[in-house]
Amino acid sequence: MLSHMINLHNVTKTYPPNTVAIKNVSFEVKPGEFVSIVGQSGTGKSTVMKLLIAEELATEGQVKIGGWDITRIRSAAVPALRRQIGVVFQDLKLLPSMTAYENVAFALQVVGAPSQRISEVVPQVLKIVGLEDKTDRYPIQLSGGEAQRVVIARALVHRPKLFLADEPTGNLDTLNTREIIDILTKINSFGTTVVLVTHNREVVNQLRRRVIAMDHGEIISDQENGKYTL
């Protein structure tokens, strides 16, 4: 049994010439946990996310995902890492020329999944996010909340063990925010580890899960059943 899904040990990320994005950050996340990373803009939350998907490499320290040391991961190994992680960003990154179904299926096609599996899995995940009746809509024909749910569906098709969401409710109203958080909670209930990066106080306080607070690139608090206290 894996003891930690995420393990960051004394991680520092410096951008040239000398901008320190995060400094000596250490935390662990157990499999099946739901963790929120909170903080104001520019406190290093997104840098942590980028390190977890190897979009950036740590300047110092050690980063492990599911026991795999990705601190100095080779470029060729990055796809294998990302197939095990579901990622959701605020800016969606949906392909406008593809329907909701095609956007989700695309994630499986590019990793060589058989067509039969694609036609089984894609409707399932679209049903989980409540879009089973809007599969043939293009992103432009969907509301902000619906488009974000397509992104979540796309991140789920690989059946990832780890689900990362960077400000997934940033552009959404209260109702849509509530729906997205409900979906994330549902995903977590299936046993998937969820890391949510947000600066939405209301969301964090309603979740009542573990909260890691960051400020000026450092962790200032780490609480079980925490609240947004900044």
Add this chain to the structure above:
Amino acid sequence: MFLSLARVSKLALQQFHRNLWLSIATISLLMLSLLSINLIIVLGAVGQAAKLAVQDKIDVSVYFKSKVDNEQVEEIRADLLKLNEVSAVEYIPKEGSLARFKERHKDDPVILESLQELNENPFGATLAVKAKDSEQYPRIIAFLEDAKYEDLIEEKNFDDHEFVIKKINALMRNIRTFGLTVASIFGLIAILVVINTVRVAVYTHRGEIGVMRLVGASNWFIRGPFLFEALIFSFTATVLTAAVVYLGFNFAQPYLNNLFEGIKLSLTSYYNSNAATIFGLQFLAIFFLTAVSSFFAVRRYLKV
């Protein structure tokens, strides 16, 4: 493997179709580059044909002294034919030289009478020597200036042709230099055009590349559609260029026939006999260029 190839091909065709105008623009620019290269090839072929035609009209005539008998001249002819530079040696015996002289001056009774008064054939045999290339005449002349031939040869008329030959050689060298310079400039322009066109094509797909990276597509799966697209662009551009070139030949041939009266020059035949090499190399060059350009253009977006 087969599934990935099929999906890569499908993605490439989708990219081609969804950005049809960009695809058409890319192919057009590739065609313009290829047409420029073909223009240089045609100019080279026309220049070469003109050079051969002029060369064909030039020879070096070696006039032997009248005391030299035909057997000696035949021996020298055999020696000349052994030279690598020599393509043909025409032998005109003493009698032939006399007959030629009479024919040339048939309208001049004074000369013909003087000839009769001599009571003997004053002409020696003549050898008309043709070189394989006009640049090689000086070497043939050097061979004939050997001491052992000095007493046998009355005159060599190379001096008459030397000026013309030098002019032709200089002209051909200039044409070759000009052709190479123009081809280099066109080639450089073609390379820059192709690189930038591919960069624009890749730029329009940066969204797809970002999503592919995010969901764990391998680098080769991301590069695949662009390589396949480069293959489609290169193949289409080469085929269309070949069509335009042959259409152009049909149009230009009557004008070329008028321009080079007496010279047999069929561009269609020239291309037909070299089509596989000409268009094969052009296809490979343009595919290599587009593939390498896309490799570097995509690499920029793979860093995410």
